[in-house]
Amino acid sequence: MAKDRRELIAAVSDQGRVTAMRSALFHVVVAARAGINVTDFNCLAVLDKEGPMTPHELAERIGLTRGGAITAAIDRLERAGYASRRRDATDRRRVLVELVREGPYQDLLGFLEGVDRAYAELAAGYSDEELAVVHDFALRANELIDEQTRRLRDQPP
Secondary structure, three states: OOOOHHHHHHHHHHHHHHHHHHHHHHHHHHHHHHOOOHHHHHHHHHHHHHOOEOHHHHHHHHOOOOHHHHHHHHHHHHHOOOEEEEEOOOOOOOEEEEEOOOOHHHHHHHHHHHHHHHHHHHHOOOOHHHHHHHHHHHHHHHHHHHHHHHHHHHOOO
16 A cells, blocks of 8 residues: 555556556457457447547547548448448538447447446445545546647647
């Protein structure tokens, strides 16, 4: 256990990086089991959390910079039955990409059930107050990572 606050903060930061690395590997494995690559898996995760969006918006959310790359990803997801394109009802010039929640996506969710159960078992060992603190920290940490990602992305090389 860390000796002082500075060491504790460093230990928490270090464990955050470890969690990120292990989560990235887990996503690679889940994607492979689902027959897609991790870029496509990330597209599905964003569409699941944020709903339909334009290909450009989706590319920005997952960090793709080339237009052709997102088109290829969406094409793969459509062929595999995970996503579809549709015209925006309010602006017919815009195309939206949306998650197809039935079919193969349900199989993909099945691969995530084990980790969801494990998180629930882990959470059972904490009080509601402790979980609220962990949740607050996770939210703020994600905001911090988003902010640092934007800062680095927008910085000249």
